[in-house]
Amino acid sequence: MNFKKNLIFGVVLVFLFLPQNYYSQNKICDYCKKEITSGKYLQVEGKYFHENHFICSHCSSKINGGYFQHDGKYLHDYCYKNHVLDKCEKCYKPIEGAYVTSAGKIYHKNCYEKHIALKCNLCDSNIDGNYYKDFWGNIVHWEHLSSSKECEYCRRIISSQITNGGKVFTDGRHICNLCGKSSVTTKYKSKQLFDEAKFKLQLEGIKIGDVEIELHLVNLTELKKIVKDNHKNNVRGYSTYNYRKQNGKIINREFDIYILNNMPQSYFIKVAAHELMHIWQYLNSPEDNNKTLSEGSCEYASYLVVKKYYGKYYDFIKKNFNENEDPVYGGGFKRVKKFVDKNSKRAWLKLLKSKEDFPRGY
Structure with a gap:
């Protein structure tokens, strides 16, 4: 410029x-x-x-x-x-005085500042230096980031201008009012979405069957106690498997899935699919499976479910699968996806049932 x-x-x-x-x-x-x-x-x-x-x-x-x-x-x-004079790309009138060139186009200075210049979605002033642009197209001065809170789920800056405000839960989570519109807060809604995620996994060949699974909606404080890690603020779901044996045979099984309450519907489905894939592994895989293979497979199963939905929220989640830099979850997802792309989903599920790790090259 x-x-x-x-x-x-x-x-x-x-x-x-x-x-x-x-x-x-x-x-x-x-x-x-x-x-x-x-x-x-x-x-x-x-x-x-x-x-x-x-x-x-x-x-x-x-x-x-x-x-x-x-x-x-x-x-x-x-x-x-x-x-002879250049014409303003906004008003198409000759430019006689001060002008601005931007992206190969020329404008009157006033036309540029009023109609073309980037404007901060928080303070509404022009942006001349560094700025931050989120997935949703919101642009803010870089300096606003240090004094603003992002929504836990969509990463928008929580503000009256961008999200029409938001909430802070007692467990410390911040959620914007846009995501809050679809928050999952009831047992009925959570069970409905849980069954929906289970059905969509079945369509991908991941069949869990009629095993009884106890679903719990919990807040972050409760979930961290269950996970036994008070520092794990990004945990959103957790599954447990307990069984009792008699004469070397399993005679009783208990499956529990804990999922954060007040998450938007799109994130609830993502987390439910991930935890359901853990249940599938409890039923089909060796107990000592490689953690990266196990968690990467849960992320990939979640990805398969999320892919079946349309809309910006689901696009945002799909993008995050590929950008997750965690070596176990993000790295595992990429390795599983590479394996499935070069082989098949059937080969992937067969691999999970064996005691093998990722084959060489994955």
Whole structure:
């Protein structure tokens, strides 16, 4: 983005009519290149013209009065402004004064500042330096980030301007009012979405069957106690498997899944699918499976479910699968996806049922 100023010079014509003997100085008309021998002539910036030879280079009409010079040529005021000067890409009028160039286009300075310049979605002032742009297209000055809170689930800055406000839960989580519209808060809704995620996994060949699974909605404080890690603030779900054996055979199984309450529906489905894949592994895989393979598989199963939904929230979650830098969850997801892309989902599930780790090259 460059700010510049056009300088336009207007010059008044000088008409001279001198005695015959004055022409002995051999004045040559700059237009026709012939000697001026008599009559009126014009002198313009050290050049001489026959009276009728001071002509606009654009319209070829005689110039009377003021003129403009451009690239050594002379033009009427109107011709210069309307056919030589750059036009503003916003208002399409000639640019005579200060202007701005941005992305290869030129604008009046005022047009640029009012209509084109990036504006901060928080303070509504123009952005000239560094800025942050979120997934949703919101743009804010970089310096706002240190004094703002992001929504736990969509990463928008929580504010009246961007999210129409938000909430802070007693467990410390921040959620914006846009995500809050679909928050899962009831046992009925959570069970409905849980069964939906289970059905969509079945469509992918991941069949869990009719085993009884106890679903619990909990807050973050409760979940961290269950996980036994008070520092794990990004935990959103957890599954447990307890069983009792008699004579070497399992005679009783208990499956429990704990999922954070007040998450938006899209995130609830993502987490439910992840934890359901843990249940599948409890039923089908060796207990000592590689953690990266196990968690990466749960993330991949979740990805398969989320892919079946449409909308910006689900697009945001899909993007996060690929951008997760955690070596176990993000790294495991990428390795599982690579394996499935080169082999098949059936081969992946077969791998999980074995005691093998990722094959070489994955």
